[in-house]
Amino acid sequence: MKKLSARRRHPLAALVVLLIALAATGGLYATFAPADKAQAQGESTSQQDKIETGKKLFTVGCASCHGTGGQGTTDGPQLVGVGAAAVDFQVGSGRMPLQQPGAQAPRKPRVYSDDEIEALAAYVASLGPGPAVPESAAYAPSGGDVARGGDLFRTNCAQCHNFTGKGGALTDGKFAPPLDGVAPKHIYEAMQTGPQNMPAFPDKSLSSQDKQDIIAFLDEVNGDEAPSEGGFDLGGLGPVAEGLFGWIFGLGALVVVAVWVAAHTAKAKKS
Amino acid sequence: MSSGSENNMSPEHLPNEQDAEGTVAVPGADHPFADPGLPAHQPRKQDIDEKAAKRSERVVAFLFLLSMLATVGFIASFVAFPVDDIRYVWPLGHVSILHVMLGVTMGIALFCIGAGAVHWARTLMSDVEIADERHPIAADEETRSKVFADFQQGAAESGFGRRKLLRNTMFGALALVPLTGVVLLRDLGPLPEDKLRHTLWGKGKRLINMNTNEPFKPEDIETGSLSFAMPEGLEYEDHDFNTEIAKAALMLVRIAPDEIKDQQSADFGVDGVLAYSKICTHVGCPVSLYEQQTHHVLCPCHQSTFDLSDGARVIFGPAGHPLPQLRIDVDDEGYLTALGDFEQPVGPSFWERG
Numbered sequence: 095m096k097k098l099s100a101r102r103r104h105p106l107a108a109l110v111v112l113l114i115a116l117a118a119t120g121g122l123y124a125t126f127a128p129a130d131k132a133q134a135q136g137e138s139t140s141q142q143d144k145i146e147t148g149k150k151l152f153t154v155g156c157a158s159c160h161g162t163g164g165q166g167t168t169d170g171p172q173l174v175g176v177g178a179a180a181v182d183f184q185v186g187s188g189r190m191p192l193q194q195p196g197a198q199a200p201r202k203p204r205v206y207s208d209d210e211i212e213a214l215a216a217y218v219a220s221l222g223p224g225p226a227v228p229e230s231a232a233y234a235p236s237g238g239d240v241a242r243g244g245d246l247f248r249t250n251c252a253q254c255h256n257f258t259g260k261g262g263a264l265t266d267g268k269f270a271p272p273l274d275g276v277a278p279k280h281i282y283e284a285m286q287t288g289p290q291n292m293p294a295f296p297d298k299s300l301s302s303q304d305k306q307d308i309i310a311f312l313d314e315v316n317g318d319e320a321p322s323e324g325g326f327d328l329g330g331l332g333p334v335a336e337g338l339f340g341w342i343f344g345l346g347a348l349v350v351v352a353v354w355v356a357a358h359t360a361k362a363k364k365s
Numbered sequence: 366m367s368s369g370s371e372n373n374m375s376p377e378h379l380p381n382e383q384d385a386e387g388t389v390a391v392p393g394a395d396h397p398f399a400d401p402g403l404p405a406h407q408p409r410k411q412d413i414d415e416k417a418a419k420r421s422e423r424v425v426a427f428l429f430l431l432s433m434l435a436t437v438g439f440i441a442s443f444v445a446f447p448v449d450d451i452r453y454v455w456p457l458g459h460v461s462i463l464h465v466m467l468g469v470t471m472g473i474a475l476f477c478i479g480a481g482a483v484h485w486a487r488t489l490m491s492d493v494e495i496a497d498e499r500h501p502i503a504a505d506e507e508t509r510s511k512v513f514a515d516f517q518q519g520a521a522e523s524g525f526g527r528r529k530l531l532r533n534t535m536f537g538a539l540a541l542v543p544l545t546g547v548v549l550l551r552d553l554g555p556l557p558e559d560k561l562r563h564t565l566w567g568k569g570k571r572l573i574n575m576n577t578n579e580p581f582k583p584e585d586i587e588t589g590s591l592s593f594a595m596p597e598g599l600e601y602e603d604h605d606f607n608t609e610i611a612k613a614a615l616m617l618v619r620i621a622p623d624e625i626k627d628q629q630s631a632d633f634g635v636d637g638v639l640a641y642s643k644i645c646t647h648v649g650c651p652v653s654l655y656e657q658q659t660h661h662v663l664c665p666c667h668q669s670t671f672d673l674s675d676g677a678r679v680i681f682g683p684a685g686h687p688l689p690q691l692r693i694d695v696d697d698e699g700y701l702t703a704l705g706d707f708e709q710p711v712g713p714s715f716w717e718r719g
Contacts, residue, residue: 249575249593253653253665264654265663265670265681291656293591293618298584300576325457325465360487362410 141216148217151210155191164221169195176287177224178215183283185211187276189290197267198290201276225286232302233282235317238310247308250295258315258330264291274316278309403494411488421488428481435473442466561718562710564596564612566691571597572615572640572701580700581617586638589657592617594640596703612711614643615691616653617701620660620674627676633692635701640691641677644712645669647684662688685714 101107153162159170166172170192173180184190188204206214215227231237248257256262259273268291273281285305288294295305314320322330328339411418446463454460503509525532571580572594586592594615599606619638625631630639641662645652650666660674669682677688689711692704710718 246576250591253651262665264656265659265661265668268656270654288589288657291658293655293657294587294589295592296585296587296590299574299581299586299590299592304576319459321451321459321461322457323461323464324468325454325460355483355487360409360411360492361407362413363407 144213144216145220147210148213148215148220151206151214152217155206156214159192164218173218173221175222175224176218178219178227179225179283180287180289181215181218182211182227183280183287183289185214187280198269201271225283228279228282228286228302230279233278233306233309235278235306235310235313238303238306238308240307240310240314242304243307243309243311243314246300246304247311250300251308254292256331259312260330273312278313281309281312282306403496406493409488409492418489421484425481425485425489428477428484432474432477432481435470435477439467439470439474442470561712561715563706564711565599565609566596566613566615566703566706568703568705569696570703571696572617572693572703573597573599582699583635583638583695583701586617586619588619588621588637590619591653591655591657593643593653594701611649612644614651615640616643616655616662618655618657618660618673624660624674626674627678630676630690633690635693635695638693638701639673640693640701640703641671641673642689642691642707642711644688645684646679646686646688646711647682647713649712652688 152160152164156164156170156173159167160173161167161170164173184199185206186204188202189199191205192199193202204211218224219226247255247259251259254262254264254270255273256270261272262270264270270292282305284292285295285300285308286297300308328336411421442463446466448461448463450462451459452462454462454465457465504512520526573579573596574581574585575593575595580597581592581594594617595610596613596615599609599613603609617638617640619636622631622637625634625637625639631637634640643651643653645664645666647664647667647669650664652662652664652669652671654663654665655661655673656663660672661680662671662673662677664670664682664684667683669684670680671677671684671688672680673688677690679685679687686709689707689709691707693701694704696702
């Protein structure tokens with residue numbers, strides 16, 4: 095104890111205490127927090143049950159903005175006819191429920207479990223016909239043509255999302271989000287439903303196969319295994335960013351070296 | 366209390382006695398402050414210690430040798446690694462080993478030459494300070510009058526001032542001869558004629574989906590969607606495809622009829638399907654950053670913003686004109702067709718645009 099007391103004024107003491115406190119809080123929470131009760135209720139759950147469950151979840155979590163029947167209010171758009179795909183995208187990517195009003199709902203950790211999202215989607219789909227959640231065969235990157243996907247991406251998507259899907263700025267604080275790390279299913283659903291200010295690319299103007307090609311291209315350029323040829327892609331933002339980096343940090347480093355060389359005398363007697 | 370160095374009059378803080386040339390040393394009426402002159406030369410370690418000099422020599426030679434090795438490594442890497450050899454290198458991630466090796470070896474080769482040269486100059490080359498006095502720029506009086514007299518004599522002997530006809534015709538010849546170069550500029554290419562005013566669009570041309578190569582029907586364009594069209598008859602394989610699409614590129618949106626604020630714009634479309642030029646009227650960037658809730662289109666180059674629900678009016682940025690809108694209709698078979706070319710020239714303003 096005496097040893098501990100002697101170290102209480104050590105510069106790192108506060109940090110250590112903070113870390114211990116955080117670890118203790120986290121550990122206690124993990125021990126006592128209610129276990130996930132959303133155990134799948136088995137395959138037998140019928141569509142009607144899902145809609146019922148979804149309606150309850152909707153009434154609690156969504157109705158304050160979207161209206162009790164999804165008819166929309168001044169705070170949120172109407173959801174009749176947006177389809178299950180829109181719900182799966184918005185809730186599955188954590189954009190909904192909205193945390194706070196703003197220019198745009200950002201991606202964030204999701205709030206609902208898979209089963210709850212499925213139930214919500216079933217309920218919203220029951221309000222009016224709309225695009226369904228795609229089958230995994232429709233969006234698996236392995237089923238797409240990467241080169242054609244690149245062509246389509248540059249024609250339809252690159253103007254906002256940058257040519258390798260790094261995202262970009264729009265007007266008044268809105269932005270096109272980066273596409274690396276986004277689940278292929280969500281990319282597919284976004285193209286199909288046009289979330290927020292993104293225009294939709296329905297099957298008639300961009301077929302299901304075209305969408306899969308685009309997903310394959312994004313997986314090729316942004317996937318975990320995607321190579322960065324030169325080893326230093328600087329965010330993949332293109333030649334302007336690279337040139338700026340070269341001028342500021344490359345030349346800056348040379349200037350620092352020159353100053354360092356000149357500041358150190360070579361004389362035997364240091365003055 | 367303050368006995369800083371400025372009050373310290375001990376001999377080592379006074380100006381040095383000047384050297385043999387004895388230019389300036391003592392303060393006088395003209396120079397109230399003594400010229401401190403140059404500090405005495407201090408030798409380097411390498412000047413006094415032969416061992417240190419040898420060591421410096423070895424360091425410099427080592428740097429130059431390292432550069433040679435790196436150059437050999439560059440050539441060897443170029444030969445040894447195929448360009449598609451992707452490997453994991455910490456901390457860079459998955460990289461093309463060829464690119465990284467070329468960069469690293471070339472960097473070492475160049476850096477070592479520079480570092481060796483700097484080290485050589487700093488430790489081994491003479492570093493004795495040399496004062497090089499400035500001299501007046503003007504030549505002395507005698508030289509100047511000689512040059513002036515020579516010039517006068519030359520001017521008189523050439524008859525430049527007397528034979529005015531020769532002088533003036535020579536001026537004329539010199540003034541005209543650059544025109545040969547100016548005239549040749551005309552050969553840089555044909556004049557644009559009226560190409561800036563016309564695109565491939567014309568009456569009866571169908572709008573072809575750039576993704577599927579199929580003609581559009583109005584029902585293909587949903588509210589909130591964005592599609593791109595090119596004129597019927599233009600093929601990706603055409604030799605002038607890029608020239609033509611650069612003017613004819615079209616974006617198609619559908620806006621609910623009660624949201625369209627401009628009546629003429631609504632009349633130009635079909636049931637809210639509007640066809641606008643994709644070429645920004647500022648400097649011609651492709652402008653298609655469409656926000657489907659606000660109907661604003663943002664140009665990525667200079668942030669010009671157009672409101673597609675209001676006849677593509679410019680609501681922000683440097684663009685000078687709205688995006689031209691193509692008049693479209695539905696033909697007998699139900700496909701979208703153009704009713705003519707754009708009524709204004711597409712893309713940036715030009716001198717004769719009016």
